[in-house]
Amino acid sequence: MDSYRKLQEKIKTILQFQSSMGIIQWDMRTKIPPRAYPQRADQLAMMSQILHQMITNPEIGILLADVEKDNQSLDQNQKRETELIRLSFNLSSALPEKLISAEAKQISISTSRWNKAKSTSDWTIFQPELEKLLTLSKERADYLMEPTGTTLPYDALLSIQEPEMTSTIVTKVFTDLRKSLVPLVKKYTAKCREIRVDFKNYRVPIEDQRKLVTDLVNYVGFDTISETAGGRIDESAHPFTSSYFDDTRMTVHYYEEDIFQAIFGGLHEAGHSIQGQSRNPQWKWMILGGKSSAGINESQARFIENIVGRSPEFWDYYYERLRGFTNGAFEGVSLDEFVRAANVIKPTKIRVTADEMTYALHIIIRYEIELYLFSGKLEVADIPHVWNEKFGKYLGVEIENDAEGALQDTHWAWGYWGYFPSYTLGNIYSGMILETLEKDIPDWKGKLSVGSVDSTVDWLKTNIHFKANLYNP
Template sequence: MTAYNKLMSLIKEIYVLNSAAGIIQWDQETYMPPKGIRLRSEQLSLLGMLAHRKMTSTQLGQYLDEAMKNFDDFDEVEKRNLILFKKEYDIQTVIPEELVGQIAKQRVVSVETWKKAKAANDWKMFQPELEKMVELSVKRAELTMDVIEASTPYNAMIDTFEPKMTADAIDKVFSELRDGLVPLTKKYSDISAEIDDSFLSRIVPIEKQRIMATELANIAGYDTTSDEAGGRIDEVEHPFTTGYYDDVRITVKYHPENVSSMIYAILHEAGHALYEQNLNSDWMFQPIGSASSYGVHESQSRFLENMIGRSPEFLQYYLPQFRNQTGGLFADVKDDLLLQSFNLVKPSLIRIEADEVTYSLHVIIRFEIEKALFSGKIDIGDLPQFWNEKYEEYLGVQVPNDSRGVMQDTHWASGYYGYFPSYALGNVFDGMWLSALNKDVPDWRESVKEGKLNPAMDWMKKNVHHHSNMYDPLDLVKVVTGSEMSAKPFLKYLENKFEKIF
């Protein structure tokens, strides 16, 4: 057995361990009894330790070094595996175990303090722990800069989520995106303010919503019911997707007074799940057999949720089912009003509640704050004021308190700096995919009118999913579309869509 094959055998063990950890984390959120938390923490700790030991073992390092000596002899897939894994191995081995432990401990303290501070609306309580989390995260980023070939600590942070992307590159795209979204927000929020969508708060029992969720997932192509099903739907407080290839699970929270929340949460999470299920099966348990980036992953969820799920074509097909499944509860509401209500533009305070037009502005604000913070232009103590000013400038809303402002997300408390851009990059990627899809399959929307999502989703499977992690995100955009990444296609899509709806 060659050094490469021995290396891949060890890597497979790491992926199996990590997938096992993912499933028991899913169980922790869904079915674990409250008393099980102590045992669960021991289980997850052991699995994590075993994976880390394998990842940083001398034997694995020797196999990697030997394989890299013969790099030119490998094919493109093998080379990509080596590039991806060497980067991860070097990152893991360059960070001292002591720092790993410090970050893990501080994350627990920061998150717990954030929860209390958010509940009490007390920024001063949270600030000292956030400062410690930032300091440790910068230390980690500085250590990885050479490995990642990043010019700044913040670029090293971004690379964790969007490989080979930089703050400057993102800033260029986001500036274009912001300049297009601000006037769109103003135009369609004024129109939306005149539309009464209060009927959407009519009560749809959870039992009915469960049936609707299963049928909606099946329409999307996410199988939870057949003998060959690779998915399932469960209930949690905060929806998420987890799993690997043949076993990818989604979760949802049902709100009796907000059935639309279920509809779009199911489509969103199904988009994530289908990406995972449609990764190239030949590359399972290999570094290349993973998603290209967090932003590309987000593009898949938002494509199914928004570009399909909120489209006039899909709702033309789905609304008769919706009316039937809700027992005539919305019989008095015209289709045009339902279409508009599912697409209202309402500038708001909370990112996760944002509509399709304003969502990216929430993300851009967070990116601009991170960029200013890690370049030394502002201090952590300045975050609330900077946040509030940006929300008024971009979204025209005044932030009443820090709990609904700068402390609304858990990301910063958890040390996930550089993550936020991925959410809006998902929209930008979608604009790029859509422009290529329209050229390759010009009549795909006609199929959606009949509830047939295959033409669009098969194209996505072939052109995005199947490439898995063969390409970094910017390279993937070039391969799929032949163009450089730009916000223009996404903005054009929004302009065309909302002009027709309103």
């Protein structure tokens, strides 16, 4: 037990350090002045290096071996924690320190370049930096094959996001999905053509949208306003959530003439945020308190966004409140019209605003491109071409510029290869979770109608969030 306790102390320090880095990364995505990027790149490279030294400290290896040799006295949670530490130790030990700091630095640079490239819609600004990052990421993937027990570089990265997942499984699931979705999308797009959507682009001042989103995310349970709030809302080019227990931050990107982005993007990040805050607080400084998988994380975001947030019952109650924040913009729009517009099926260019049916196709395109890149079938320079071609083929959508095409997402700039599949896996998980919810609380939708989101959210907290990383998906 003494070795376990010592090990736990070391992990605590590591997680304190890592979560501090999380604040600095959040800052880089929300607040940093433009001139500070190169300086921040140096800082983050140095911190990544220190973190790597901390995790690969040989003392951890010795303590781990001690604990593993004699683990009968550990309870189930402690056993799981030990396994998670072992995995983390092996993964980090497989990576050379030089690679760690080179990657950290390159991520800062490519993030800054991506920002610029997106705002000018010019892939060539981003391309050389993404190429450098991809080279480093491939190197990482090669090193990680052994400790993850995978046989393909891409699978090594994938399995870090989604334990035990392989591209063989994903490809099979996604191929089936694509084959069913392409005709379905065609059919329902035609059916939805008559639905009124003009008001989606009504002008709503950003100041009003901010107030609405604040009310909305607090309504579903993400506290950003009380005296004991553990959350906040900021703005960034690409919405994301950065969460560590009592310090959880989501972002929104507001468009004056697209309030639906703020509403459903806001609900999505609120889903992440509530989950991030609702982990077992006793595990705050344990790997057990982290995420089970990226897919499970996304399932919670998409549960709130889609299953709760696009249901007629949710809007039964909340629509009047939304009207209160939008100063007459929705005066002539009935509840029914609003809900239909929120559920319209229509192929579009942008993933984060895609409807539930076309969404998976956005993901599949990204996944296929990642597979090509890692198998050497595709060069970074050709991504936009392949992207645009696939959007035409699967969705019948013509991409006119890269800002709305291959530059729309920030993931690759962050080196998040193997992450995109999680969104669709998350959608699938959320459907499975819904099945169980319906058994446990048959009237959950009725409760939404009368303004009680709590019963559903509390159920998610108890059954999913609180358990954090106790089980693999």
